[in-house]
Amino acid sequence: SSWWSEVQMGPPDPILGVSEAYKRDTNPKKMNLGVGAYRDDQGKPYVLSCVRKAEAQIAAKKLDKEYLAIGGLGDFTKACAKLALGDNNEVIKSGRNITVQTISGTGSLRIGANFLSRFHTEARDVYLPKPSWGNHTPIFRDAGMQLKAYTYYDPKTCGFDFQGALNDISKIPEKSIIMLHACAHNPTGVDPRPEQWKEIANLVKKRNLLVFFDMAYQGFASGDIDRDAWAVRYFIEQGHNIVLSQSFAKNMGLYGERVGGFTVVCKDAEEAKRVESQLKILIRPIYSNPPMNGARIAATILNTPDLYKEWLGEVHGMANRIITMRELLVANLKKEGSTQNWQHVIDQIGMFCFTGLKPEQVARLTKEFSVYMTKDGRISMAGVTSGNVGYLAQGIHAVTK
């Protein structure tokens, strides 16, 4: 007998399951639109040129491999905060933020969840937009928080249900935590417009809610770093002391290097020091201190003017390719003779597109055309190329006409 006889087989991961099935398919025209990683127009992973240059620079320095501090590489965390909040942000100048290096976005959310669970004793509830990234719920739950939702996506318009969101937010109990996607909402690609963000910020202030921003796509959404961080910066300006998760998986293509940051905007520098000391206490029993490689690459890029410039250009390029694919997809659908309204494909932003396809249509698309995507109709635009967009349009038209 075994200690583990009662251990059940865990259910398969919904997103990974898609990739597994894709791998097994022998159809030469198959498409993997489940993957949440950028691909170039040949469908290949893309290592940014500024990343290769940064790696070469780092290799030449012959640095040691001594442990980082628990909070991570200082050059990285400072630059990470600046990137999100803006160079001349008053928060950074007054030292009232604490930014720690984390294991990409997931690690950041987890540390944040653990921190709030331990110290935000006024409320146990985290309000996620409906829908949200699939992993948000298990992360917060595992940290001991309770999950609730506020209306966000409107399936009738494939857009933002602004009134629905305001209605729900107005009823959230004070001091609860509200999760906001800073830009390129995952999975819908639907972002509020600036005027809508302003109203949300106002309402959130009235309700006295603690804001948790998840920013996994800065630069990747519109192609513009500052534009994508606008909501985060606006909220801070309006006096919200937010907590913020950042990921460099997508915008620097550093997926497997696990580069991220977690920031707490505090009342003042003294509070930031206390918060920092507690974050360290939370981090140490999980992994002691974070991995160096990716943080060094990111720091080198962010802190070297010509690499930074090159990076901005490459991020812009990736975002543009996505936007182009959106336009091409809609154009091809029209060419196929589709009479459906596909405007949302162009209006949505970032890596993902909520097509509006129903589960049966998705199933047909997969079975008859070998196009793999998640059941909710989400496709990763990153998996679309100028070479396969026509085929994709054919398939989508076939299952929706």
Add this chain to the structure above:
Amino acid sequence: FVPGCFSVLVPQATPVAVFKLSNDFKEDPNPMKVNLGVGAYRTDEGQPWVLPVVKKVEKLIVADNRLNHEYLPILGLPEFRSSASKIALGEDSPAIQENRVGAVQCLGGTGALKMGAEFLRRWYNGNDNMKTPVYVSAPTWENHNSVFANAGFEDVRPYKYWDAEKRGLDLAGFLGDLETAPKHSIFVLHACAHNPTGTDPTHMEWTQVAEVMKRRKLFVFFDSAYQGFASGCLDKDAWAVRYFVTQGFEMFCAQSFSKNFGLYNERVGNLTIVARDADNVRRVLSQMEKIVRVTWSNPPSQGARLVAITLNTAELFAEWKDNVKTMADRVLLMRASLQAKLQALGTPGTWDHITQQIGMFSFTGLNPKQVEYMIKERSIYLMASGRINMCGLTTKNIDYVAKSIHETVVNVQ
């Protein structure tokens, strides 16, 4: 609207002792200062050492255009996991041949302990049983307590281990605690080079420990952070782990490649799982994935790649073993040197424990007052427990350290 929700609720936490020590050392202006608190290898010049084989493999990785920065699978790089487990269990391990070994790539040894602890809390001895006692040695690496407590275990207790009077293993106490521990208790065992005492059970003593653990159905959780680093020989240092496997235990082994590969900041670790059969392994790994997903999603690729390439390439593997031996040999040399000097000085007490102990650390036997004297009067930094890192010793500073220990022991009781 009241900004700063944490103003009243977030107290300043006390800093972790070993990091405070390093900080104080940094700020000390005394040119003779010596840092014996650091937990990393140092060369005879007192410098960090990036292993020559690591430098070589890094160049290979940079030159290989087929490599990218894509996500690893949730459980990590397959070639790393299997080769890392082979290192711990041995190439010809019956458990590997019987297909009942699984592994999870983790962030350093800490990450491996964390994953194991989280899994055990959820699935061992019932479901979400926070009351299962977890035993850690007295003393132990201080983070052991935090890892298991944070995973939800409410009852983390010490088992007798270090005998301060005789400066050796308290075998009777250890076995006694094993006999009286509640059934199914979890025991964290140091595979070799016990941290902080440097005192390991002999083979015979390990067989006695195993006998009680098997009879009383206690869970074996090895912490293997120094394989190769202790004796200079990988197989020798893995003897205890492999012995327990031959005894039929289902067990966990948290492996760190921080010290033996010098990859500290790349966070390279592996949780090796030995189970009854392949089906159990499969189910355990599927649940490990769930835990990984809510903690870090997938592990960092650089360090694992490096280790995998090294372990799976014959010449590189040989070169690595050689580099490991270099480190272990320098430590052994410093031990012998320090012991000889203290003996020559006629320092009161016996100092054989310096050469009998093994690995990076030595429990000198200095008491807190003596430690304080060493730090304040001699600028020699060591832990309050009297633990020194042998790697902090060099041919240039060993005379100063020996004389200082002598002076301390003579003047401070």
